[in-house]
Amino acid sequence: MSRVAYVNGRYLPYAHAAIHVDDRAVQFADAAYEVIAVIGGRIADLDPHLDRLDRSLGELRIANYPPRAALAVIARQMVRRNRLDYGLLYIQIGRGAPGLRQSPRDSTFPKDLRPSVVMTCRPLDFRKVAARAATGVAVATMPDQRWARVDIKAVSLLPNALAKQAAREAGAFEAWMVDRDGNVTEGASTNAWIVTADGTLVTRPLSSSILAGITRHVVIAQAREAGLRVEERAFTVAEALAAKEAFFTSTxxxxxxxxxxxxKTVANGAPGETTEKLVGLYRRHLASFAADPAAAFQVLGG
Structure with missing residues (x-):
């Protein structure tokens, strides 16, 4: 199947999709993005993702991008045109590229820029995701060297990429960032959690130090609905190693x-019952977006 991308009003063959070399997303990482799950040909949690995208763009002072309704139409068109059944939708909106009469590279915002809008799709094998959930994964801790506004989902991800690469080279799947006080902030592309000896779920509170994960929000709501106690507070690496369970969340x-x-092994070195329960609840949440939730639930791991 040939892939299709959306770039600034046009649906293009993926191989021919491009933005201008002077686009500020390229020159300054002056853009925000979202990655959204597609389940059974339908987009999951689109509204919360667009809410977060609006917030990120507001914090970056990027305006005059297409309204939410238009973005939703384009997103669904992308899923349809790519015939995507299970996978991921990527949305990126940047400040845009300066015109020929403007300075091509100026740190300050050029006037009257037209924001650049990019969308792509790719399939995701949820069987591999289910396999990771069944066995668990390793993480490696890294000093948190990112900028101070990681609550903005900006495309400036070089520190995250370096941390994840270092983790992979150390034999781990994910990197957990650790602040100057020795507390875990979040993963390179995930939110970090532990389960204490008394069964309490702990995850760092929202602030400029972490991203407000959509999956994080869903899991908190599901956990509380299931009668589990949730604390939003910082925790150390030592506390994570002493925990009953540990896990991370992402789209x-x-x-x-x-x-x-x-x-170093966490507890008995196997997925714990609380995490397994949350895995099942979240799979049902994702499956609920499909036309056939029962079939989607099986695809997601049952």
Whole structure:
């Protein structure tokens, strides 16, 4: 199947899709983005993702981009044109490229820019996600060297990429960022959680130090509805190693158990029952967006 991309009003063959070399997303990482799950040909949690995109763009002072209704139409067109059944939709909106009469590279915002809008799709094998959830994964801790506004989902992800690359080279699947006080902030592309000895779920509170994960929000709501206690507070690496369970959450994986941290085993080195319960609840949440939730639930791991 040939892939289709959307760039500034046009649906193009993926191989021919491009933005201008002077686009500020290229020159300054002056853009925000979202990654959204597609389940059974339908987009999951589109409204919360567009809410977060609006917030990020507001914080970056990027305006005059297409309204929410137009973005939703384009997003659904992208899923349809790519014949995407299970996978991910990527949306990026940047400040745009200066005109020929403007300075091509100026740190200050050029006037009257037209924001650039990009969307792409790609399939995702949820069987691999389910396999990770079944066995658990390793994480490696890294010093948090990102900028101070990671609550903005901007495309400036180089520190995240370097941390994740270092984690992979250390034999881990994900990197957990650690602040100057020794507390875990979040993963390179995930939110971090632990389960204490008394069964309390702990995850860092929202602030400029972490991204307000859509999956994080869903899991908190599901956990509380299931009668589980949730605390939003900081926790240390030592506390995570002493925890009953550890896991992380993201759009691409949902809850994924963490069984080792820096090569040290968490609890008995296997996914815990609380995490497994949350995995099941989140799969049902995703499956609910499909035309056939029962079939989608099986595709997601049952």
């Amino acid at each position: 691409t994986g949902g809850p994924i158990p963490v069984v080792t941290i820096d090569g």
